[in-house]
Amino acid sequence: MTILVTGATGTVGRHLVTALLAAGHRVRALTRHPATADLPDDVEVVRGDTTDVDSLAAAFTGATAAHLINFGHGYRPLDNGDQVAAAAVRAGVRRVTLLGGWAEGTLEPAVRSSDLEWTHLRPLEFMANTLADWGPPLRADGVIREPHGDRRSACVHEADIAAVAATALTTDGHAGQTYTLTGPEAVTPRDKVRHLAHATGRDLRFEELTPQQARELWTADPPSLQIYRVAPGGPAEKADFVLRLYADTPEAGRTVTDAVQRVTGRPARTFATWAAEHADAFRP
Template sequence: MTILVTGATGTVGSHLIRHLLREGHRVRALTRDPATADLPEGVEVVAGDLTEVLTLTPVFDGVTAAHLINFSKDYKPLRNGQQIVDLALRAGVRKVTILGGWEEGTLEPAARSSTLEWTHLKPIEFMGNTLADWGERLRAEGVIREPYGDRKGASVHESDIGAVAATALTEDGHAGKAYTITGPEVLTPRDKIRILGEATGRDLRFEEFTPDQTRKQWVEEGRPPEMLLFKVFGDNPEIGYRERVEFLLRVYGSDNNLGSTVTDVVEKVTGRPARTFAQWAAEHADDFRA
């Protein structure tokens, strides 16, 4: 069978493709620009955009299972979920996994009300966010200055999300399930800095800022964590930096029981323990070196 992977060049999609190829499955990868897509040999690469249904008509031909993402390139929820589901059903797609973003869009309810065997993947926090949010600052200065250094999270390795998706797409027993996916441990920013220091051999530091110091650095001095703010709010020009920063301060300062509760989804679904942050840090150590 052919399995379609959307978001194929993203962190989860790229891992999912490798899992599927190792298991001997035929993979079709959807990307907006096939010419620039760096994908493994043996993958059928096709052009298309989830936000433009007319580009997807040939993409689902011959596909029996599909990995879908519920957001567009600006991280906003898709508005055309029902059209995508209708197209998939007409093409004969039977199973789908749906990778959720910050909020539910139109894709999830459309799938739930259809005859598709759907599985909703809800990772709490990607380990890769550490590189997007901290990489440049750690390479340049070796120090992260943020508020609430003891806030807790159970981030998950992107490869484990891909492994859960691969299992749900190729094995029975996962239809109608919504999986909250975490890593195997709860860590704070201080913990992550210590682990990254051990992985890189560098003297990395975490300096805790007060909320007012954070406002000064991120707003007045114009040095916000760009990728984090973009992922939360997209490119909406109506939401200024100050509003975004205030939102993040509220999130950082609140007790997030969901985000700091470890689940056993990875092990239950894939049959092996979830990867640790130390493993992820060792894999990406060079990305944090000056």
């Protein structure tokens, strides 16, 4: 069968394309920029955008399953979810996985109320977020400066998200399920620095900041880049949001689940594994 992967050039999408190809499936990849997609030769690459439903008709046609993401440009939730779900149904798509976060957009309810066999994937913090957040400071001077260094996150390897999606798209028994996806342990920023130090062979350090010191750092001119991805508003609003989140991480964000192992039949990957795979990104 042909499986459409939206977000195919993204953090999870590339892993999903690889997993589906390895299992012998035909893969169609949706991207806004086919010329720079850099996907394997045996992937059918089509131009399209989930925010433009008219561009989806050809992408859905002939596909029996699809991996959907609930956000568009700038990680903003889609506002045309009902149109996307309807286009998939019209094209004959039968089964979908839906990658979403803690907050629902318009796509989740539209898919649930449709005739599609859906599986909702709700990962917690991506381990890959560490690349953007910590890569620059660790390459520069080997020090992470943040408040609340003992906060915990049950972060998940992006390849495990893809593995769950591949299983749900190609095997029975997952329709109507919502899977909260985590790694096998809840790790602290101090833990992450320790794992990255071991992986890189460098003397990396975590430096605890007070909330006020962090706010000053994050709102300096130019402001720290690491807070720009997670909250709306200007630097001050973003800093305040992150400080509240770090001071009181929601229970769901630090609670480990066994969903990856239950669905895929193998344990979730650890942060130490992720760090070893990406060690070069944290070296000067």
